[in-house]
Every structure is written in structure tokens, then in C-alpha cells.
Amino acid sequence: MHSFSYVKATSVKQAVDLLAANAEAKLLSGGMTLIPTMKARLAQPSHLIDIAGIAELSGIEVKDGKLTIGAATKHVEVSRSAVVKKAIPALAYLAGHIGDPQVRNRGTIGGSLANNDPAADYPSAALSLGATIVTNKREIAADDYFQGMFATALDAGEMIVKIVFPVPAKAAYEKFPHPASGYAMAGAFVSQHGKTVRVAITGAGPGVFRWTEAEAALGKKLAAASVESLNVDASNLNEDMHGTKEYRANLAKVMTKRAVAKLGK
Amino acid sequence: MAKVELKINGKQHSFDVEDRTLLVNLIRDHAQLTGTHVGCDTSQCGACTIHMNGVAVKSCTVLAGQANGADITTIEGMAKGDKLHPVQQAFTECHALQCGFCTPGMIMAVSGFLKDNPKPTDEEIYRGLEGNLCRCTGYINIVKAVKQAAKAMSK
């Protein structure tokens, strides 16, 4: 790791001010991605601003059909929260299947969304559920927020404060974990909101995306069979030694079918 | 430089370390508790697992500064005098270790997840061990040890 200065922030304002004052500073939440990246000497921030202890970034609540989760909330907290389990059990399930237990004990929802790893789990939930990413400056709709591999709508100096999820009628998540890293090779988050169904696929492509053909078919009939004749366009998907584009397209479809099958339960 | 004050295995410590110091290096090099191991650089192997405020974390992916004020338990703090922790006892009785390098991390991870899930199913045990690699045992006896420890701890 290169040298840097570690600063523990106590408020959002302080964190944002520190970011503004240091062009090469980075926010540190759980550090589950950032610290290994720095250990590989692939990132060289001048300052790490630790936001894990900021009170404004914590808390889970449901109000008016909306579930709000503070950005520094750890995966383990989301996975065990009675509030989340009641409102959107699929979200608790997703959080409980990120990485491994030790990672879930440190990693946070805000960190995951800010990093937007193309194989992370949370982006699929945020996109499928039509979440709103609330920052220190503004509110960003999930449809506008995710902008491809590790790219988001966040400006320099902007930080996520909380995430607001509309509570769906039904939702389910299924993922196929990468055999080595445990990240999603393909994950499908399916949610039903009134007559609308939204399907978000993570892991298979360069960034989370909506599978609109499946959404249309499932909007007509919410059954796994509805996607049987459809295929995810493989041309833009990832390919590596662990799977071809075609294999990932297949996984996206199979995970979607399995998520839909789970919806009914 | 950062001043880091924390409790390790019940004992209060104070260290002045570079900001980039990892918790695992603080434990190994500064507190000289070498039972906590480093087996990889990517947070995959879990050999460095310790308890931070009662929760299992990978100490290779925590900065010493982030642990300021924390209550840390390492493998050296698990036995009480010559009384082994039930997870330690189960690991030896089930022959759940061979070279022993992953074992401290395994024991810390297992004792961590058994707190939250005292009666895990087989599938839950596999998922509980997802953050830890072992090269010697094929995991079969580790799973056996987790079950035996769970049983012993529920008594």
C-alpha cells in the first residue's frame, strides 16, 4: 500500500469538506473493495476519509411504502433486519448472500453502490426496485445512477447518504456465484410493482442492466415459463475463462426463471 | 502516523503506527501475536480472521485506524487458561486441522457465525465457511467440527 492520511469523519458535512479540500481523497466505508485495491497498489489516494461512524448514514426504516437504508449500513445488518425482512425479504436475502460472513460484517450498501462493481449484488436490487440514491446534494433515480462498469452518476465530492427502496408487491433475487470470487457471474433481481415487473441483471455484463423483454413478458404473465422462449442478448456480455458470453446469457435467463419461481413462494 | 488504542484479548494497548498499517500487521508485528495469519492479499482466504467488537472480520482488510477503540479477540484469547474454547476442542477432536495455518482463522470464523446461528444446517455451515480456505482437510472434518462445537455450545 502507498502512504496516505487516515481521517475519521464525524459528519457528512465534514466528510464532504475533506473531499472538496483534497482532490485525491477517497471515502472509506467498509473498505472491502478499496483496501484490497490499495494493497495491490492499484489505487493511491492521498487521504482516506472514514465515514463508517457517521450517525446520519445509519438506520433502517419503512415509511409510506418506502424502505430507507442509511449508506453506511452493513450487509449483515440489512440481512438480519426485521424491518427489511418484512418489507422486502428479497433484499435481506441478497444482503445475506454477498461475499462471505466476514465481508458482510464490514461491507456497506453505500460502498457497494458507489463502487458499482459490475458483478456486485446490490445494483440489481436498486435498479429492479427503482430505488432512489440520496446524496448530500440530490436524489438520483436508479435508472439514471448506474452508468456502466464502476461508473455512476455521482460527481466528484458527492457522497451517498441513504437509499430509498419502494416496497414492491413481490421480489426475489437469485444469483450464480463466481466459483472463485463469489461475486455474481449472473444475478437476477425480479420485482413486481402493481402490474409492472422489473428485471435487473448483474454480473453478466459490463454493468447492471434491465432485461426489458423479460419484463414485458412477465408483465403479461408472471411465471418462469414466460421467459423460456426469450434470450438475453449475449453480444454485450462479459467473457473470460470462467464463462463465455453465451454461458452468461444463459445464466441470466436461468437465474431470472429461478427468481420468478421463487416469487410465488 | 496514527495513534491507535485498542484492547486485545482483554489487554489495553496503545500503538503509534503509519496510517497505512493494517490491523493484521498491528496484531502480528506490533502486538506480537502471531497466531493470526496472512494467507492472501485479496480477502479470500480468511486466515486473518479475528473478532472485532465480537464480530468476525478479516483483519487484513481493516486499517489499524479503523480499529481504534475496538475490542479485539484473536486466537490467543480464545482458551481460558488451559480450558479450550468449544470450537478449538471440536477442531482437534474431529481432526479438522492438518498443517494448522488456516486453523486460527477458521476457529475465529466458526465461533463468529455460531454466535448468530447456534444450530446451523449443513448448507448454513458451508455458507458460514465461505470466507475461509483450507488446503489440507478437504473441509469434511471441519464441517464435522462445526457441528460438534454447535452441539457442545448449546449444552
Add this chain to the structure above:
Amino acid sequence: MDQHQHHSQLFKVGNAQVSRFEDMRLITGNGKYSSDWNAPDQLHACFLRSDRAHARIVSINFDKLRQIKGVVGVYTGADAQAAGYLRAPSFLPPTGKGGMKARVPARPCLAIGKVRFVGDPVAMVVADSHLAAQDACELIEVVYEDLPAIVDPEEALKPGAPQLHDDVPGNCPVEAESGVEAPVMEAIAKAAHVTKITVDCTRVTASPMEPRAALIEYKADTDSYVVHTPSQGVNMTRKQFSTYANLGEEKFRVEIQDVGGGFGQRSTVYPEYVSMMMAAKALQRPIKWVSTRTESFLTDTHGRANLITITLAMDNNAQFTGMRVDWITDQGAYLSPTGPAGHIRNATTCMNGVYKIPALYGHFKVVLTNTGWVAAYRGAGRPDIAYAIERAVDAAALELNMDPADLRRRNYVPLNEYPYKSATGSTIEIADLPGLSEKALTLADWSGFEARRAASAKKGKLRGIGMSAVIEPTGAGTAPRDEIELTVNGDGQVTLHTVSHSQGQGHETSFAMVTASALGIPVEQIKVKQGDAERSVTMTGNHSGGSRTMVGAGTVCHIAANKLIDAGKSLAAEDLSVEPSQVNYAKGEFSSPHSKKKITLAQLAAKKKLSVIGEGTFTSTYPNGCHIAEVEVDPETGVTDIASYLSVDDYGHIVSHTIVEGQMHGAVVQGLGQVFGEHIVYDKDSGQMITGSFMDYVMPRAGKLKSIRMEEYTTLSKLGPLGIKGMGESGCTASLPALVGAVSNALGVRHLDMPLTPSKVWAAIQQKKSHLGNTH
């Protein structure tokens, strides 16, 4: 052990109960691995490594290092040249095919002039902290002139391929032969059926959980070195240091305690360690280095990497009449100590597998490529040859439309033909495959498989079954003998010294069990010590590799104990006022019916020095077994679940069932790792490693193999007094063909090369579907 559950052994250590003596320290965090050694005043080394696969070094610039506080020294190939640390120890058959002279390339401890794989060490920085050394390494500026790289061994052998070493033309250090070619070619020509199959026994890495590390101290008064580094045996380590550094073996003492896994990877003295010697001597301070896992992937010796073609000839009774083995062994950029010779020797010894094959011929091509070097890995050629033969037998059965169990039955060497002299010149002591495999087939309900396949199909799963019948040589060593020192202390405790070194196999327990049993005293009274610096110089013995330790050193524990009893009788005779021949010994006590006196071991040792060194020399034993695996493949995702796994093995006499079961679990799962995911992959064009971390290298995890039903079928070896056969590797040998066979069977294909990743299995299913679609 579903049916015959062995109760685990428990021993007392203080107030605790443990199943192995070493466990007590390992479960409490009191183990001492190589990175746990520190010396006052030590410095830290960090290596700058080549970031390209093949290049000329044009210049190296250190100017920027002045920016870093704490840097004490920098070393490069020029220093290696000056020190003469130019040739890593390695062994090749000295002459090959047609009298071809073997060509061993140089491997300086730091690259001179050229780098040959990604990770090749170019410079070493020594600083007062690890972080400073790391920072400094990044500031070294190397100008390279890139050369074309070659990572495919078949391509590397072709004319016009990039050449790695000027003195190894054609990238081929040696072509070797075993057996005789003509009779095999005649058998093939006359055969009723010939099966030909090429299998890729893929490149993997041992990945012991403890990364490599070393602390090297220089002793000015004796101009010698004390080395603390993971080792499979201190004598072997000293010998290799001596060869690499052109210094007498007496200049090296190895002092170690715990080793975090080995699997062959610790049987090499690496260039980093020898580089550190230069700094330790120049700076007169201890030098410490701890490898990162990324460095491990790049620079630890890799395993397997063999491309094997079997041509198997059969008569019209489906009896094997001859077999040709064409073997390309990719050794990476340099030759390691245990790489080529070990693979060729082990494959030759058991080239007939468990079968009667009257004519055998093996043709081995050793190849260099721009990749990490290859060495012994849990079996070192034994799993590779067994895998190739067993895949060929399965393919033959498929081609002949025969039950693979039946084809094997027709060809096993029967019990009454052992010791069996193979066509490659081995004498294989004893095995009973007909009996052993029938036991396995019955226990696995081989004949009832189709019903289980149908039941799986109802769930939408493809079920398959695979079997392997294997044998391998274990026990023969390279040291002239194995020694065990036993000393009785005044309190009756017996201290046992050995120079073999456990990397997790539990020698402290099994050696104590053998010794205690021979002496008739409680096992808690034996204290086993390994890795002692002084005895690393004075004692002789093999390293722990090739599953040899219980056959060699383990058996010598018994021999030494009996020698101790004899020595004790002589010493006790005086106290008992009789002749030594009139002294009896039992359960820790010497007595004589003549004088009606007695004296205990402790009493005797309190008066007189009671210490012996027992010794023995052993050739190979032949553990063997039959493993049967059933798998269920999910056709939607290509994921394979292991539905059942049965092993029936002949380990000879078992000292500790607990330890043998543990070894078998680990070995089978290590094989499973290679079958389902582990694979070291290099980019064909750039020569960069694609699988350089646990994020991409698929290690097996908990739950992949839920249980093994382990059964025994024993024939005793007469090689030693205990009847032991070495068994640490045999699980790996048996699991590769059984599992690949099961998946191939599930998919209805002749053969699929490892790793059988979900992606590859799914693609094979799709291909099969479209093929069926075309033909129907």
C-alpha cells in the same frame, strides 16, 4: 467412514484432550510458521519482478530509490553473477533418447540479461521495514526490450518458436524414453482394437495456505547461514542451498517448526532465498522476506502441466497387449529440483497402472515455456499417468461397448502374479485389484446405477458414474537412509529427533504412536522433535515427499525403538547383575528373572546415557485403490454436484486411522479441485498469468464434497517390519480419473479435459444437444 466409523484417537496434553500432539499449539495460536520467525536487527527484502513474459533487460536505474528512507541495499543479476549463484539445483536424466545429452539451463537467483516469465525476480531491495522495501521496489526503473513469448508447450517445440535459453536449443532440455518401442508398435499393428486418447493433466498450483517466507541469518564466525523457511525436509533444503550457492552443506543449518502445507511446493530452494544470502552476508544482518499470495501464484513451483497421449492396443478378448505413452511435460521457464526427473521416473515406475500390459513404451519430451516453473505436486507424475491410463481404459470400454468395470476386470494383474515385473522394469510388490475392486463395485452398487440415473433424470439432472483403479510407488527416497534418534530422559520421557518434516501430516503423533507401541509405554511419553538446527547437520534422512515418510522414517521409529531396547538391555544388565541376554524388557521396564531385579527406563536413563540412532533404507511400496464417484449435473447451469464418493484403498498397515482418513479427505478434494476448477492459465499472446489470485483461481471450498465413504482392503508390504504403504498422495491419484469419468459418463461424452467448470460442462451439453438435433 459412514459405516465403519473409527473412533478418533485422543491424547492428553496437560488437562486438554487432543487427537494430535501438534494440535495443541496450532489451535491456540502458538504455532510457529516461517513468517513468525524474527531476529533482532533484521532487515526486510522485497523483490522487483518481471512484469513481462520474455524480454531482454536493457538497463536498470535505481536513482529514485534515494527518495525512500530506510533502504539499505539493492541487488541485481550482477550481484548474482559476482556471487556465482547461477544455477538452481535441478535433476534430469543425464542422457535421453538416442544418447541425447541433457541440457540444464542456468537459473541465476536474480535475472541476468533476460527475463523469462512474469514474476522472474529482477532486483531485490533490502530496507529497514517491509513497507519501505515495497515503496522502493516500485521506484526501480527497468528498460526492457520485449521478445516474443511462448506459453504453449506444443508450440514451444515447433521449429521457429521463440527460444528461452541459448544453451537449450528447441526449448527441449531432454527427450527421454522408457520401455522398448518396437514390441509396442508391433502390438499396436496387430491389435484387434486400438484406443488413442490425449488428456491434458492441467497446470495447477499447490497453494499451501502458508505463503512462502524466509529469514536468513549469516554467521560471520563460521561463514555459514541459518535458514528458517518452509521445508519438507531439512536435509534436502540444505543440499539444495549447497548446490545453488556452491558452498558445502555444512554451511547451512535449517531451523524451523511449523510448515503450513507442502504438497511438493516446499521441496525447492527458491532463488529468493539465495538472493537473501547475499544481503545477509554483505550487510551482516538477518534478512526477512514474506511472499504475497500474488507472488505465490507467479513464482511458487506449479504442478502437473502434462499433455499425455495414450495408445492402447487390445486383442479380440479386450486384453491389453501393449501401450504407448507420449508425454509432453511443460516445465516452465527453468528446471526445478523435482520437476522433470520426478515426473518421468514416477510415470515409468507405474506405466502399466494396475494392468497386465506385456509391452510398454514411454516417450517423454521435456519442454521449456515462458511460464512459472513446475515441480512435484501431490503425486508428481503418479496422478498424471494414472489419470491418462484410466481415461484410456474408459474410452476403450466406450468404444468396445463394454462395462468399464468388466474391461478392467479382464486386465488386472492377479494377486498371484505379484511381485509383478512390469515392462518398464519395475517390480511392483503387492496388490489385489481383483479383490479390492469387487469390494468397491459391490459397496457402490455399481450394477444398480441405471436406476439411480433414472431417478436423477426425473429431477431434471444428468447422473454419471466413474471409477478408477490405481496404484503408485511410494517410499523410495534420495537420501542414503532414514534415521531416527531416540533419547530417554531421566524423567522417562523419550525425545525423538527426525529430519523429515511434517507440513501437516502429523508426524509428531504418528511417530510417537509407532515408538510408544514398540516400547510399550504411553504415547504421551514420546516427544517428537523436527527441524532442529543442529541435527539438520548431523542426521540423515529423506524429506517428506512422495508419500514416503511413514514407510521410511515412520518405520525407522519402530526399528530405533527396538535398538533402544537392546541398548537398554546392555546398560541395564549391570544394574540387574546379569548378562544382557538375561534381561527382559516390557512396558518401560527392564527385568531379569535370574536376579529378580528390575529397573525402569526412567531410572536407567537417570543413571546412564540412553540414546540410539536407528536407521533403515527402503525402496517403493505400492498403495492402491479403487474409487467410485457418482455425480449429478444440472443441465441448466452446468454445475456438478457430487452425489456419492466411495474409496476402497490398500494402505498396508495403518498407524493412525484418524490421520489416514484426514490425508485421504484432503487428497481427494485436492484432486477434485483440479477436476472442477483449479487451473493456472496464461494469456497466449502476452504471457501474463490470468489466474493470479484466489479471485480467479478456483480453490475447492466447504461443501463441494460433503462426505467420503472410506473403506480398506489391505495387503501388507513386506518392505518394512510394520507393513506400511505410503498413502499421502494416493487420494489425488484416484480422484482425478473417477471424477472426470463420472462427469463424462453423465454427459455421454468420451472425454472432457479438466477443469470441468460449469461453463465448460454447459457448453458440452449444448454441443451434444445440437449434435443430436442434427442427427435426428
